[in-house]
Amino acid sequence: MPLLLTADPGLEDVVLAELADRGLAGEARPYGYAGLVRTEGDAAGLLDLRSVHHLIRERAHLTLPGRGLGDAVAALSGVAFPELAGGASFAVRVHRRGEHGFKSPDLERALGAVLVERYRAPVDLEAPDLPIRVDLFDRRALVGIQLTRAPLSRRYPKVYAPPAALKTTVAYGLLRLAGVGGRGRLLDPFTGSGTVAIEAAQAFPGVAVVALDIRPRVVAGAQANAAAAGGAGAGRFLRADARRLVGVLPPGFDWIVANPPFGRRLGRDLDLRALYARFLDQAALLLRPGGRLVFLAKRRGMAARLVAERPALRLRHRRVVELGGLYVGLFVVERRISPS
Numbered sequence: 657m658p659l660l661l662t663a664d665p666g667l668e669d670v671v672l673a674e675l676a677d678r679g680l681a682g683e684a685r686p687y688g689y690a691g692l693v694r695t696e697g698d699a700a701g702l703l704d705l706r707s708v709h710h711l712i713r714e715r716a717h718l719t720l721p722g723r724g725l726g727d728a729v730a731a732l733s734g735v736a737f738p739e740l741a742g743g744a745s746f747a748v749r750v751h752r753r754g755e756h757g758f759k760s761p762d763l764e765r766a767l768g769a770v771l772v773e774r775y776r777a778p779v780d781l782e783a784p785d786l787p788i789r790v791d792l793f794d795r796r797a798l799v800g801i802q803l804t805r806a807p808l809s810r811r812y813p814k815v816y817a818p819p820a821a822l823k824t825t826v827a828y829g830l831l832r833l834a835g836v837g838g839r840g841r842l843l844d845p846f847t848g849s850g851t852v853a854i855e856a857a858q859a860f861p862g863v864a865v866v867a868l869d870i871r872p873r874v875v876a877g878a879q880a881n882a883a884a885a886g887g888a889g890a891g892r893f894l895r896a897d898a899r900r901l902v903g904v905l906p907p908g909f910d911w912i913v914a915n916p917p918f919g920r921r922l923g924r925d926l927d928l929r930a931l932y933a934r935f936l937d938q939a940a941l942l943l944r945p946g947g948r949l950v951f952l953a954k955r956r957g958m959a960a961r962l963v964a965e966r967p968a969l970r971l972r973h974r975r976v977v978e979l980g981g982l983y984v985g986l987f988v989v990e991r992r993i994s995p996s
């Protein structure tokens with residue numbers, strides 16, 4: 657059976673690119689499921705993918721007769737788990753999107769009860785021999801066996817984990833979309849817990865990384881995370897203001913990958929607009945001609961207008977990614993070779 661790889665919705669193409677690096681093909685959003693990629697192959701050879709959270713061995717794909725708990729249990733009871741006949745323990749985990757007449761734990765308990773009754777198998781929620789995973793999307797259900805216990809994206813212990821921290825997979829996606837690789841200079845101007853800088857140091861060791869944050873306490877946290885991640889080559893962390901960088905950093909960066917605040921704690925929109933505007937001015941001055949800026953913005957229209965207003969910058973690509981339930985704009989921008 658095929659393998660299902662879980663990814664961040666909107667970044668499935670980064671998984672395809674990583675598979676292609678290994679000569680493997682994949683299908684993004686199989687059956688329409690955002691955040692999934694389907695591929696063939698040996699799971700053991702894919703445990704070092706940087707764009708993937710979990711690996712799942714697909715078992716069945718069903719359409720539910722309705723949106724009620726009884727509908728889901730009736731359809732899912734038809735899936736066989738012969739491994740359980742030998743006394744193996746199991747757990748059912750449900751990931752649900754869309755409208756249903758029940759919550760995920762309701763289905764986990766109900767399907768679990770069916771399997772206990774059928775196979776006399778013990779439930780073990782902590783360390784099951786057979787972790788059964790059900791992804792529900794409206795009336796579609798994808799059933800599989802999860803092969804990874806902890807997410808692959810948990811690469812190192814985060815000793816400093818602010819709520820706005822990115823997942824390592826998202827940081828990797830931003831770096832890939834910026835075209836980071838080989839040798840060159842990268843700036844991470846809103847480093848927070850250091851996710852982008854640490855990911856770059858690990859995934860692209862030939863790249864020189866400069867990471868900064870305006871708050872000294874945050875810079876110390878990012879440095880602590882870099883040390884916990886293995887330290888060496890984790891870049892240079894500075895306290896600096898991303899609105900005033902010219903004269904602080906030498907220009908000529910090949911890439912800037914930025915996760916500015918989304919504004920939830922900044923208060924008025926005006927402040928957020930000014931922050932993005934001033935940062936984009938600095939980015940235009942710090943990038944070499946042809947260099948790339950990738951940044952995230954919750955206010956997508958505002959961000960697109962700010963890029964369009966800057967003749968030195970050209971929008972190459974934009975998309976929406978889902979980050980922890982937020983739909984966020986991802987912008988890939990190039991510093992023009994000669995401003996038009």
Ligand SMILES: C[S@@+](CC[C@H](N)C(=O)[O-])C[C@H]1O[C@@H](n2cnc3c(N)ncnc32)[C@H](O)[C@@H]1O
Nearest residue numbers: 821822846847848849851869870897898915917
């Ligand atoms: C969304 S968080 C970045 C999260 C980060 N990607 C991570 O994974 O932890 C934004 C960061 O920008 C910092 N910041 C806000 N204004 C800044 C400015 N003018 N210059 C530099 N950093 C700033 C905040 O202190 C915060 O740590």
